[in-house]
């Protein structure tokens with residue numbers, strides 16, 4: 242491939258036979274079994290070489306013509322995130338270098354960690370997060386135009402990256418080239434087939450280690466991680482009890498996802514709910530929310546119970562961390578194992594989790610719902626909506 246004036250273009254051809262003088266003049270560039278033609282010599286070559294298959298790939302100055310839009314956080318969140326905490330700015334993208342791809346965001350994730358983590362960054366800072374993006378220009382044969390990837394690109398419309406520098410690295414949404422997910426939407430790579438799905442898979446299996454017949458309790462049960470944990474629990478032969486924030490969500494968990502019982506934590510006495518839903522008490526607790534409900538559940542566990550501490554969303558918007566009932570007596574007398582985790586721990590087994598979840602999806606043993614917000618301008622509304630509990634299943638923003 243060669244630059245010609247302000248543009249260049251490349252044809253991918255399979256050549257049956259061709260004159261060697263053209264090779265000598267370096268008009269052909271050979272790479273593996275492909276031969277690239279330099280644009281200006283195209284006609285000469287087409288006349289003198291026997292070409293039996295040609296596909297055109299054009300990506301001249303695409304990147305340099307694209308302006309990316311991105312959210313920059315300029316104020317730390319106080320309470321709920323606000324539009325005024327951000328500036329949306331435009332960024333000129335450089336031309337692609339060898340090995341790089343240019344992607345365009347289709348779905349951007351909104352996740353609870355966004356509310357919790359930003360306090361750790363020096364401002365101003367580009368907003369963090371995962372997205373599913375389409376490759377719209379490529380100088381990397383493994384990542385052709387038209388394919389989809391996930392990456393921790395943040396809240397931005399276009400991104401240039403070199404996949405070789407990202408593969409296997411931890412991140413909010415580890416870099417992955419998506420397989421064909423038809424008939425399912427590519428947004429699942431931000432949900433059951435992505436980071437939340439692997440959080441559910443590894444968090445439950447590796448930390449709670451549930452055995453068939455045991456009782457699992459899940460808080461935040463109707464969200465992306467919680468609704469997934471409950472279904473894996475049922476697939477593993479356990480009794481599954483969920484706590485979620487509305488009667489409608491609880492109905493969905495019982496009727497659609499097969500939870501044994503689900504309770505509205507806003508209107509139910511938690512102890513009574515546990516006595517009713519978990520008559521043999523609790524062996525595994527998957528904690529998504531923290532706070533007083535977690536203290537109550539942990540005091541209702543069986544000896545040698547296991548607690549996977551996944552998150553504490555009940556306090557993310559609170560300026561003061563809440564004070565809750567002491568946990569140590571329950572931990573000591575019931576000899577509980579309580580372990581926090583970050584899903585990155587299993588980055589080297591990432592594909593195992595995605596594959597297991599994909600197999601369950603294909604077998605009809607894993608269902609999903611998405612709350613889809615529309616438009617790049619509505620990222621903050623989506624984040625706030627998710628934190629308020631508007632979502633059942635995974636919350637994502639469709640930007641394209």
Ligand SMILES: NC(=O)c1ccc[n+]([C@@H]2O[C@H](COP(=O)([O-])OP(=O)(O)OC[C@H]3O[C@@H](n4cnc5c(N)ncnc54)[C@H](OP(=O)(O)O)[C@@H]3O)[C@@H](O)[C@H]2O)c1
Pocket residue numbers: 352353354436437440461462463464465466467484485486487490529530550551552553554555556582583584585627628629630631632633634635636
């Ligand atoms: N450790 C890790 O690696 C890891 C990875 C991913 C996620 N997480 C954590 O897992 C948890 C769930 O994440 P997700 O992505 O699946 O989010 P999600 O559950 O899809 O969405 C957040 C949900 O939190 C609930 N919520 C909001 N305020 C609450 C409160 N005061 N008390 C109880 N529930 C409240 C809302 O549902 P309701 O209507 O039920 O209130 C809301 O739908 C979060 O704590 C997150 O930080 C951890």
